[in-house]
Amino acid sequence: MGFFSPFRAARRKRALERFPIDDELWDWAIKEHKIFRWLGAGSGSEPTDRSRLRELSTLFLVEKRFDPVGGVELDDELKVSIAAQACLPLLGLDLDWYSGWSTIIVTPREYDVTKRDVDDAGVVHEYEDEFSGEAFDLGPVALSRVDIEASGWGDGYNVVIHEMAHKLDGGRDGVYDGCPPLHGGMDNGAWREAFSAAYESLRASLDPPASRRGRGRRAKRGPRIDSYAAESPDEFFAVATEYFYERPALLRSEYPEVYRQLALFFRRDPIGD
Numbered sequence: 001m002g003f004f005s006p007f008r009a010a011r012r013k014r015a016l017e018r019f020p021i022d023d024e025l026w027d028w029a030i031k032e033h034k035i036f037r038w039l040g041a042g043s044g045s046e047p048t049d050r051s052r053l054r055e056l057s058t059l060f061l062v063e064k065r066f067d068p069v070g071g072v073e074l075d076d077e078l079k080v081s082i083a084a085q086a087c088l089p090l091l092g093l094d095l096d097w098y099s100g101w102s103t104i105i106v107t108p109r110e111y112d113v114t115k116r117d118v119d120d121a122g123v124v125h126e127y128e129d130e131f132s133g134e135a136f137d138l139g140p141v142a143l144s145r146v147d148i149e150a151s152g153w154g155d156g157y158n159v160v161i162h163e164m165a166h167k168l169d170g171g172r173d174g175v176y177d178g179c180p181p182l183h184g185g186m187d188n189g190a191w192r193e194a195f196s197a198a199y200e201s202l203r204a205s206l207d208p209p210a211s212r213r214g215r216g217r218r219a220k221r222g223p224r225i226d227s228y229a230a231e232s233p234d235e236f237f238a239v240a241t242e243y244f245y246e247r248p249a250l251l252r253s254e255y256p257e258v259y260r261q262l263a264l265f266f267r268r269d270p271i272g273d
């Protein structure tokens, strides 16, 4: 919170009044995506998670700029669908967690990027990598339309939440290490312990030691979450966040401590029992 926050608050209040999301469009977005089913509609005067999500999404649409490339058609359904999914992790946080960047590039589908790495011997390696989305440090977020449309079905895959998780991870402290700045009262050590144990166990399940592969031994159970999480601790956090909203029961049964830490960080429990 800085000097300008009272002005920002007033501006946001005006924006909510001036640029409301159309009722029909909003109802469509909520019904269309399975991941919103646990949000209470409520009946009393207390603002519910559903109405809070609508407010956050409205402001998200006002404050972020959409930049379609490659001839992609960007209709209102797609924009609201991106906004609502992007704001789901903010229910217990606030929109300032996404400050410092403003553009969402929407590509038609996955895209190839030529990556260049220099190894320890100074040799340059060039390779093609395929991206369904990307969160640039201090910069825009890129999302592919095909992948946005594949998100929100409750099957574990969500490119929007994945890229937003990277922003939560490093957007504030500038460090993309799978650990966002934690709230007061949360225990940094407990977070690190939960995530590193889960990360190591996932990696071990992907690469079983030779001694375990022999005949007569029961095959080790493969991972139940996307093995992309084994790439690095920051990818583990992004993938775990996808599962937290897409398949919370699976994440909780697989990595209960990770689930617990995420529920503390997001201040929500999608299973809610």
Ligand SMILES: [Zn+2]
Pocket (backbone or CB within 6 Å): 162, 166, 235, 238
């Ligand atoms: Zn990622």
